Amino acid sequence: MSDNTAIKLVNISKSFGSVKANYKINLEVRKGEILSLLGENGSGKTTLMNMISGIYFPDEGSIYVDGQEVCIRSPRDAFDLGIGMIHQHFKLVDVLTAAQNIVLGLKGKAVLDEKSIENKIADLCAKYGFELEPHKKIYDMSVSEKQTVEIVKMLYRGANILILDEPTAVLTPQEADRLFEVLRNMRNDGKAIIIITHKLNEVLSVSDRVSILRKGENVGTIDTANATEMTLTEMMVGKKVELDIARPEPKGDIKRVEVKNLTCLNKYGYKALDDVSFDVWGGEILGIAGVAGSGQKELLEAIAGLQPVQEGSIVYFDPEKDNQPSQLVGKTPREIKELGVHLSFVPEDRLGMGLVGSMGMSDNMMLRSYRQGKSAFTDRRSPKALAEDIKERLEVVTPGISTPVRKLSGGNVQKVLVGREIAAAPTVLMTAYAVRGLDINTSYTIYHLLNEQKEKGVAVVFVGEDLDVLLGLADRILVLCDGQVTGIVDARNTTKEAIGLMMTKQNNEITEKGGEAEHE
Amino acid sequence: MDYIISAITTIFSTSFVTMAITKGISLLYGALGEMMTEKAGNMNLGIPGIMYMGAVGGIFGAYMYENNWSSSFSPFLAILVALAFCLLFSMLGGLIYSFLTITLKANQNVTGLALTTFGTGFANFLGGSLAKLSGNDGLAVVVRKTGKAFKTTLPFYEPMANSNSGFLKTVGEVLFSYGFLTYVCIALAIGLAFVFNRTRWGLNLRAVGENPGAADAAGVNVNAYKYIATMAGSAVAGIGGMYFVMERISGVWQNNALGDTGWLAVALVIFALWRPGRAIWGSLLFGGLCVLGTCMNVPDQTKEIVRMLPYIMTVLVLVVTSLRKRREDQPPQSLGLSYFREER
Numbered sequence: 005m006s007d008n009t010a011i012k013l014v015n016i017s018k019s020f021g022s023v024k025a026n027y028k029i030n031l032e033v034r035k036g037e038i039l040s041l042l043g044e045n046g047s048g049k050t051t052l053m054n055m056i057s058g059i060y061f062p063d064e065g066s067i068y069v070d071g072q073e074v075c076i077r078s079p080r081d082a083f084d085l086g087i088g089m090i091h092q093h094f095k096l097v098d099v100l101t102a103a104q105n106i107v108l109g110l111k112g113k114a115v116l117d118e119k120s121i122e123n124k125i126a127d128l129c130a131k132y133g134f135e136l137e138p139h140k141k142i143y144d145m146s147v148s149e150k151q152t153v154e155i156v157k158m159l160y161r162g163a164n165i166l167i168l169d170e171p172t173a174v175l176t177p178q179e180a181d182r183l184f185e186v187l188r189n190m191r192n193d194g195k196a197i198i199i200i201t202h203k204l205n206e207v208l209s210v211s212d213r214v215s216i217l218r219k220g221e222n223v224g225t226i227d228t229a230n231a232t233e234m235t236l237t238e239m240m241v242g243k244k245v246e247l248d249i250a251r252p253e254p255k256g257d258i259k260r261v262e263v264k265n266l267t268c269l270n271k272y273g274y275k276a277l278d279d280v281s282f283d284v285w286g287g288e289i290l291g292i293a294g295v296a297g298s299g300q301k302e303l304l305e306a307i308a309g310l311q312p313v314q315e316g317s318i319v320y321f322d323p324e325k326d327n328q329p330s331q332l333v334g335k336t337p338r339e340i341k342e343l344g345v346h347l348s349f350v351p352e353d354r355l356g357m358g359l360v361g362s363m364g365m366s367d368n369m370m371l372r373s374y375r376q377g378k379s380a381f382t383d384r385r386s387p388k389a390l391a392e393d394i395k396e397r398l399e400v401v402t403p404g405i406s407t408p409v410r411k412l413s414g415g416n417v418q419k420v421l422v423g424r425e426i427a428a429a430p431t432v433l434m435t436a437y438a439v440r441g442l443d444i445n446t447s448y449t450i451y452h453l454l455n456e457q458k459e460k461g462v463a464v465v466f467v468g469e470d471l472d473v474l475l476g477l478a479d480r481i482l483v484l485c486d487g488q489v490t491g492i493v494d495a496r497n498t499t500k501e502a503i504g505l506m507m508t509k510q511n512n513e514i515t516e517k518g519g520e521a522e523h524e
Numbered sequence: 525m526d527y528i529i530s531a532i533t534t535i536f537s538t539s540f541v542t543m544a545i546t547k548g549i550s551l552l553y554g555a556l557g558e559m560m561t562e563k564a565g566n567m568n569l570g571i572p573g574i575m576y577m578g579a580v581g582g583i584f585g586a587y588m589y590e591n592n593w594s595s596s597f598s599p600f601l602a603i604l605v606a607l608a609f610c611l612l613f614s615m616l617g618g619l620i621y622s623f624l625t626i627t628l629k630a631n632q633n634v635t636g637l638a639l640t641t642f643g644t645g646f647a648n649f650l651g652g653s654l655a656k657l658s659g660n661d662g663l664a665v666v667v668r669k670t671g672k673a674f675k676t677t678l679p680f681y682e683p684m685a686n687s688n689s690g691f692l693k694t695v696g697e698v699l700f701s702y703g704f705l706t707y708v709c710i711a712l713a714i715g716l717a718f719v720f721n722r723t724r725w726g727l728n729l730r731a732v733g734e735n736p737g738a739a740d741a742a743g744v745n746v747n748a749y750k751y752i753a754t755m756a757g758s759a760v761a762g763i764g765g766m767y768f769v770m771e772r773i774s775g776v777w778q779n780n781a782l783g784d785t786g787w788l789a790v791a792l793v794i795f796a797l798w799r800p801g802r803a804i805w806g807s808l809l810f811g812g813l814c815v816l817g818t819c820m821n822v823p824d825q826t827k828e829i830v831r832m833l834p835y836i837m838t839v840l841v842l843v844v845t846s847l848r849k850r851r852e853d854q855p856p857q858s859l860g861l862s863y864f865r866e867e868r
Binding site (some may be wrong): 080083091094096097098099100104105107108109110111112113114115117141143157268513 | 731735
């Protein structure tokens, strides 16, 4: 092993239940280099880094820091080895100042010597080109300032190996450029830096080498100088896998929803959706692809009335009123739901949206129906029948319909969630990550359900993570990148690489392409 | 109108001021204890019960000492024994709370309320039993000697009280007529303000109460801080209970002796916006409002109205601070929440 190696991972594996998040990964980071860790969502990037920073413990394999085999059991151990990780969600205390956050948890004199702490921070800032006000409270700071505090915090602790988890996801392009400048300064100072990203332009512009993970395995490490967007995309998405999902021909000829020039802001005030236009037809499955956080959630929520719309229109063609157009923007989520537009969103924790964990299946069915009827008492009988029906048809494995749903396994929870929305006989069914974390068989049950709906003439919007599934299931695929539509393609005549490229496209290329599309 | 005049004349009497201060100091002990636990993110509603346990602990220790070594009574030893039992009992209460909420992650409010019920019952049971044993018709436990020892004043109070100058007499009465625990409490409040704001320990503690995830990631041992702060806070609150029975009612225990002192202490924490410095003058204000009714020559119904005032003040402070929305005036952000590392 050369002296130049800062950290080396040998045959690291980690499983969560039956899911192999990482499998026999080998990775080496040298001093004075920036390594990009590239991969699709769920390819195991963050899991791998969490093992280096002491949050998870690997099932097998070994980690070497400076040539010594080490055992990292906690974030504390990682600090002691000079490993610092900057998480996507900052770990900062809001009411404390930047300086207080930086020295938090460190050993030293009981009484804080603010002068010398500030001097040390100022030295670090000058050395690497940070801009930081040590007295500013965290709650007064912008996202980029908070990130700076996190990085300085790690450097203050003497970190030599820095891991940044999608550092630019919440930054403006200018802020990202400044961050890269700082990262280059740190690299030149001999630090080893790993950035997790799925933005190809960042990989090409800032890193020295790039390692690509796919489905938990390291598929290769190449010098950035020899890489192009094309080769990286190919390595990232891999060969197309035939999934053999049934795909009936769409028979839709009725436009169901028309979205025009939709713009929404996210909670930081940046554009989460930027001038998005598309149609959804009855009897088709419209797949939506994009790296995480490209605006998928905001798009569905805007249609469901949960997300304030900045600009643009969403027109719904109501089949009960002879396909008369009606504007959805400005309607309450309840009104939209009553029109037949249903959303089943499966968040990462599955129970976060739509189901109440401590209630049973039939009570969860009631969440959708308790407002109906004129009696002062709720109708308990029909939700119960519905729950029994869903349990039967979708083969939900549960001791009984009154067992709290949080006790069900993830797949069964998802069946309940999707089943309930389908049972309401929607005309538009939107699902996000409906098969997240499900095993193959359960996933197929869900695909089958969606196809059933499609054949009934329902307009299905399917936000997915796995490109193979999107290619096998959807009729058309809409690709989002940074809140913009980078393409709407026929799923039958496209390739994984083409979609992969669209998912990671740069802003300037998009505007050019967008301009062309308008001319056509 | 008569009431207002009566209130004003009462406020300017030295007996009112001394009563207000002793009541206020017992509140301040409770509030400081609660503040320490709340800074670590633990909403300990068991503080009223813990104050009862501390109070009866002190009485128990003093009773045992007075009745077993009465031949050679040493004030110093009496104080030591009473203090030791007070700390033992109150920290036992703190340990129950800590174990349930920190280790077993039980709901803090439920645990706290249960502990208050338990602590009050425990104190009344033990105090009542002692009262039966001591023979005073089973109504009270009297440890006058220890009470007197706790009320030993600073050496220069005697000459002041005996001087001919009315001014010196008044100053002595208002400022120096109390036992050492009174001054310890003020010092503790100032000390805590320093610890919270200027030391590493305080910084880590506040981080634990604000955002335990961040503290954990920064290498702070969250559970250790929660345990230590809760136990130490319980000890301080327990001393407050003992202070009440030793200093304020001179070493006499009757069941339910503390009344609603514990709840007032919890209210005082909110009133002081989690700042020990503010709690000092807040405690004097609360103490004053509490004894005002008792000292005034007014019918009982009116006294009850006056007794409401501290709570009304607390509500007003809450209203004003929620309108102003300053982040520094808010309770610790993760107050009342258990910390699970897995929920990162």
